Amino acid sequence: MTNVASIPYFIPELILIVFVMAVIIYDLAAKKKGSEGSAYLSLVGLAMVVIAVIVVGSEDRSLFLGMIRLDSFAMFFKIIITVATAATILFSIRSDELDPRTKGEYHALLLAVTFGMFLMASSTHLLMIYLSLETVSLTSYILAGFLTHSPRSSEAAFKYITYGAVASGTMLFGISLLFGMTGTGDVILLSSRLTEMFNTDDVYPLAVLLSITFILAGVGYKIASVPFHMWSPDVYEGAPIPITAFLSVASKSAGFALFIRLFYFGFVWEEASVDWSLMLAVVSALTMTVGNLAALPQQNVKRLLAYSSIAHSGYLLMGAVLLTSEGLQAVLFYLIVYLFMNLGAFFVVILIASEVGSETIDGYRGLGSRAPLVAVSMAIFLFSLIGIPPLAGFVGKWLLFWAVIQEQLYWLAIIGLLNSVVSLYYYARIVKAMFFETADETETLSFSSGHRVLLIIFIIPTLLLGVYWTPVYEFSKVSLGKLMG
Numbered sequence: 001m002t003n004v005a006s007i008p009y010f011i012p013e014l015i016l017i018v019f020v021m022a023v024i025i026y027d028l029a030a031k032k033k034g035s036e037g038s039a040y041l042s043l044v045g046l047a048m049v050v051i052a053v054i055v056v057g058s059e060d061r062s063l064f065l066g067m068i069r070l071d072s073f074a075m076f077f078k079i080i081i082t083v084a085t086a087a088t089i090l091f092s093i094r095s096d097e098l099d100p101r102t103k104g105e106y107h108a109l110l111l112a113v114t115f116g117m118f119l120m121a122s123s124t125h126l127l128m129i130y131l132s133l134e135t136v137s138l139t140s141y142i143l144a145g146f147l148t149h150s151p152r153s154s155e156a157a158f159k160y161i162t163y164g165a166v167a168s169g170t171m172l173f174g175i176s177l178l179f180g181m182t183g184t185g186d187v188i189l190l191s192s193r194l195t196e197m198f199n200t201d202d203v204y205p206l207a208v209l210l211s212i213t214f215i216l217a218g219v220g221y222k223i224a225s226v227p228f229h230m231w232s233p234d235v236y237e238g239a240p241i242p243i244t245a246f247l248s249v250a251s252k253s254a255g256f257a258l259f260i261r262l263f264y265f266g267f268v269w270e271e272a273s274v275d276w277s278l279m280l281a282v283v284s285a286l287t288m289t290v291g292n293l294a295a296l297p298q299q300n301v302k303r304l305l306a307y308s309s310i311a312h313s314g315y316l317l318m319g320a321v322l323l324t325s326e327g328l329q330a331v332l333f334y335l336i337v338y339l340f341m342n343l344g345a346f347f348v349v350i351l352i353a354s355e356v357g358s359e360t361i362d363g364y365r366g367l368g369s370r371a372p373l374v375a376v377s378m379a380i381f382l383f384s385l386i387g388i389p390p391l392a393g394f395v396g397k398w399l400l401f402w403a404v405i406q407e408q409l410y411w412l413a414i415i416g417l418l419n420s421v422v423s424l425y426y427y428a429r430i431v432k433a434m435f436f437e438t439a440d441e442t443e444t445l446s447f448s449s450g451h452r453v454l455l456i457i458f459i460i461p462t463l464l465l466g467v468y469w470t471p472v473y474e475f476s477k478v479s480l481g482k483l484m485g
Helices: 003-029 037-056 072-094 100-122 126-144 151-182 187-199 205-223 232-238 241-266 276-295 301-320 325-356 372-386 392-406 410-436 449-464 470-480
Strands: 061-063 068-070
Touching: 003 037, 003 061, 003 100, 037 072, 037 100, 068 072, 068 100, 072 100, 072 241, 072 325, 072 470, 100 126, 100 241, 126 151, 126 205, 126 241, 151 187, 151 205, 151 232, 187 241, 205 241, 205 301, 232 241, 232 301, 241 301, 241 325, 276 301, 276 410, 301 325, 301 392, 301 410, 325 372, 325 392, 325 449, 325 470, 372 392, 372 410, 372 449, 392 410, 392 449
Parallel strands: none
Antiparallel strands: 061 068
């Protein structure tokens, strides 16, 4: 579709742009600095975005002369990203880390990074892929270092920028190589062009391998897969807790959306000289293993969850590299489950950090008697992350493992199972501290009814999807649309 004809189908993104400007103007005009008006205005904008995404629909259309695509796959990820952003804003209202005077800029940046993630989920051209990834990266750098008074936050932003610059430059070099060989930036056409080139021997296999590897380095950096994961623990530990939660869910989801589009549309062709499925299966195994083993000695809960997030990228890669609809269905379903259980765990971290003033496991001692609802909720989220039945995480991992077993990658399923067992140890340390250790302070912790309601909102899907998951699994199948067709 032409640029003008595409505008009516670009309404959700335009709403985000309008509300970014509206939040900035509101913050400049507000007489009372530090109010939560910009947060509520942002939430209104996100609600309008969800409505617009549903109204625009999921009919398969190529917009702006093939730069982005409107389809059910993009719609799925836009909803997940919007929910994660809304949850982050709600978390930020509770968080004591943020300076009230800077919340206007903070919420505007959150909406801006959401806009970039929308483009990542929809991009079907190499140029738009790079621009959308840079939009997300630049705003993420600022959000990671938003606590300007904290040396730890400044260090996180510096490391994030350093790793991001290297990954971005590497990806851009790979894009230039691939464009030079194929003469197209359209992801849909890449597969056919590469097939033609291999059939005529008009191609250098090593150059193709290097270019695609460089591109996947940029995408791997976004989903924190090995060996591009090194930024994640330090950034997650130093960033504000709501931003850590946001990066662990929304950024990962957008990264997987981009990875799947690239891999299934562009990087699979006939007569391929590289078994991408096997190579990325090895990356999956390394990612989950490194993430889980590095999490074992951690005392800071944020850093522990950062390594846990790396491990979960490995689990998700198990399904993404199979080249089957069952594998992709499992990935999409697991992203929904991961949204609730991981955000729920980070919300507990925010509550405890605000009340106890500690991010370490020692701060969770005696929580079972001081705040029973919070302690039980955290145990539910952690056990779901492990994959213990009958919680949602168990169903998510079961679907991933089953998809792997169907493709007879038994070694990968075994590695995944062993890693789940390893994760039991470091998650159980938090549960042990909450229920079997005594805190130095014994007074009861009090939380508002709003915080308890928000906590229950995350608990319900984590429990419900463990026993009644078929509709959501079918929704993930519908969301694939024509992607596998």
